[in-house]
Amino acid sequence: MSQGQKVKTAITPTREENYPEWYQQVIKVSDIAENSPVRGCMVIKPWGYAIWENIQKILDHQFKKTGHENAYFPLFIPLSFFQKEAKHVDGFATECAVVTHHRLEKNEKGELVPASPLEEPLIVRPTSEMIIGEMFSKWVQSYRDLPILLNQWANVVRWEMRTRMFLRTSEFLWQEGHTAHASKEEAFEETIKMLNLYHQFCHEYLAIPVIKGEKSENERFPGADHTFCIEAMMQDRKALQAGTSHFLGQNFSKAAAIKFQSKEGNEEYAWTTSWGVTTRLIGGMIMVHSDDDGLVLPPRIANTHVVIIPIIHSQETQETVFKVCDDLQKKLSEKLYYKLPIMVKVDKRDERGGEKIWHWIKKGVPIRIEIGQKEIQDKKVCLTMRTKGHKEKVFIPMDELDEKVPLLLEEIHQTLYKKATDHLEKHTHFFDDKEKLLNFFKPKNPDHPEIHGGFAKTFWAGDTALEELLKKEYNITIRCIPIDELKKEGICPFTSMKTTKIVIFAKAY
């Protein structure tokens, strides 16, 4: 967050004034989503859904390239299946939406009430391991039937008491990969492969640097042997878990009886994995890149790269200006940026120029181009980049535009990525002293109790109880045990024990 002179911004409050409220305002002014009258559920509006569609398109292509196929499994999970894996059901029991009736009827007072109770209650899927495992058990007989590599794009429901748009909603959209393998090694390899795919996607498309790591036992997916994750740092220095990949061992295959005859003729349990990312990625994208003027869209995920704003001073010139804008749209749309066509909008709405400019700033479009009678005469357009001040204009000859725009989009991507990477590095510190580490998380400014240090790396030999204590007392958790950290030995400042395990502590969403 930049310090400095107070300038007029499109969003009140600014990030510095009130980060959580700023986040809500970015969503509002960019018109990407809205709270619904259904408790804890949101409406994803077209400008936001287009981002999800692009995330889907890119990931879906990558899943298929790595041998996965899509399928679709039921929304409902019978209670009896759900309880087959003990840890799994314990992990989700407090947040299950339960269907108990399959009809409505009028009571004596004429009010509509649930009728026809189900013999067995159905859980609205919070995740699909149990129902997919049940099907896998029918499909797998021999090692020849393995591996099974499936993915599902779906909605899931986890009843949340405190919700926040995109980050934590009762219903959300996601993809869930589910695979079954004949060997432990192959399943483990798959788990890491998908973790790497998510890691690469965040860097390459969302311009978000994320840290790959393993979760501590406390934060593990209920029923998994190992949970791996990617963690990102938001502008308020809090962590956001952006995706997970689980090595489920044989826990779910034992629960659902996914058995096969091995090459050697023995009956064995399959090894399974699951992995997912959700619409939460959109929340992360907002909190990493957006500013006090609204949304900032990373160009490789943007559904609109360029908006052309015709500047009309009189009715007579309108037709000419519109025509030049349309021609330019057509020309630019034929060019590619990052292997996909450049998406261009012309804003012909009957509004003042200034209104339109602010409209598109708030919506985060990477490049704005203004064209009026003067620009047509000079054969130059006035171009502004979302990542620069809105008064920082450049004038570009019209016939160079289709060459320049892809380069400028790339410059914006690199700018966003560098800024986010610098932020992450600047606010990640290594601690070998317990007090200094805890002090790192204390507010420096009484007016802003939420502002703290960031990510604290440290050697760690503590146990689950100590982790829980730190969570309770300081609201910090182990985000992950980073994978890419060089192995070395040191002293855990909490237990004074020698260890090679390094962890990252942070406050988290």
Added chain:
Amino acid sequence: MSQGQKVKTAITPTREENYPEWYQQVIKVSDIAENSPVRGCMVIKPWGYAIWENIQKILDHQFKKTGHENAYFPLFIPLSFFQKEAKHVDGFATECAVVTHHRLEKNEKGELVPASPLEEPLIVRPTSEMIIGEMFSKWVQSYRDLPILLNQWANVVRWEMRTRMFLRTSEFLWQEGHTAHASKEEAFEETIKMLNLYHQFCHEYLAIPVIKGEKSENERFPGADHTFCIEAMMQDRKALQAGTSHFLGQNFSKAAAIKFQSKEGNEEYAWTTSWGVTTRLIGGMIMVHSDDDGLVLPPRIANTHVVIIPIIHSQETQETVFKVCDDLQKKLSEKLYYKLPIMVKVDKRDERGGEKIWHWIKKGVPIRIEIGQKEIQDKKVCLTMRTKGHKEKVFIPMDELDEKVPLLLEEIHQTLYKKATDHLEKHTHFFDDKEKLLNFFKPKNPDHPEIHGGFAKTFWAGDTALEELLKKEYNITIRCIPIDELKKEGICPFTSMKTTKIVIFAKAY
């Protein structure tokens, strides 16, 4: 259904022997879907889901081209919203899955039971008019906010007592368009535009001729002023409703208070529409085109156009044969059919050639190519089309393949379309006599009580009560009042009254 000498078929029973059971078997042997252990819900397997993905891709493109945007609305609808439109709630009350609790807990016996009752029960959406209407009412103030043209790809739940895969399942996938307009005319135009889009899609991509028409009051969507539909004829001559487009008038905008200030400054209610197609289209596609050897995929919707089967007689030749197959796959994949890349699979599984051939016949792949040592020497491949007998082979020079394959795919599309059109025409009759019409629906063969005439056209001046009587006594319903019928006057054989209304009666899925 072809009469004639008994030949060995991949599917038992054949269409003639037992059509409903044949349908289940096609689904099974082609591996496109499977019943799940969740009552009334199915699992769509990769080979089936790929068909749905193609349907989505094509329709989504067409919706966007006609100005619609995608959005996402909550899965749950609070009971109080749901009842705002009286006819709507009456129409859906008997088939609603109701969420009443949001937690599970253990009772004294240690059994997991629903806990934490919701203050207000939630309906799992059977359709989204009420929740989307609620949001529209917030978004619309002035005529400038109209039209709103949205679409949603989603899952919906309608609790069905008797289910059949793809045709009638408790949960199904669909798209639902929802639009709001400032004038009646514009909303009506939208309703017909989307009906035409569905009609065109079925003909152009699924190779299914469908009849456009309006539903009678009896069959109308609960809460609509007019329901339009497309109806297709299956091979057993029964009708399948393949898509609907509803003109909702101001019923839902009054229920949800979608009001706006008109250009003239008056407060008016918006005019709304909704329209949808579902995974049922896949059921229709199967029942129109498939045969006694399994699935037949129309090429424009197929996810695999060509399968190449290497014929290996000895280990030594395997490498050479595989290489030729791979090269051919690469070459063919670069060609387009119907504006999209040709999708080619090479089946390298360790199975006998005959097994492989039948495998792909049952899965409905339009073109099979066999390549062995001999074919490589002769520089010719052996090619078979799914729409011809499996022994009807042609030999095509390898270097002509990339030119020939698109033409053959087109030939298959045309063959399927013509066959389905001939079938529809052959079994559609016009009746001006009541007894003859009713006789048309009586079984001719006591062994096959389900075989009947087909579609019966007639002048109709009957009322709802008469319609219900015919449904009860003869199991026939008015499928639609065809739109494209030439207007003329005649006598309704049921009431002896003069009318210009022509309807189609049929037995239906």
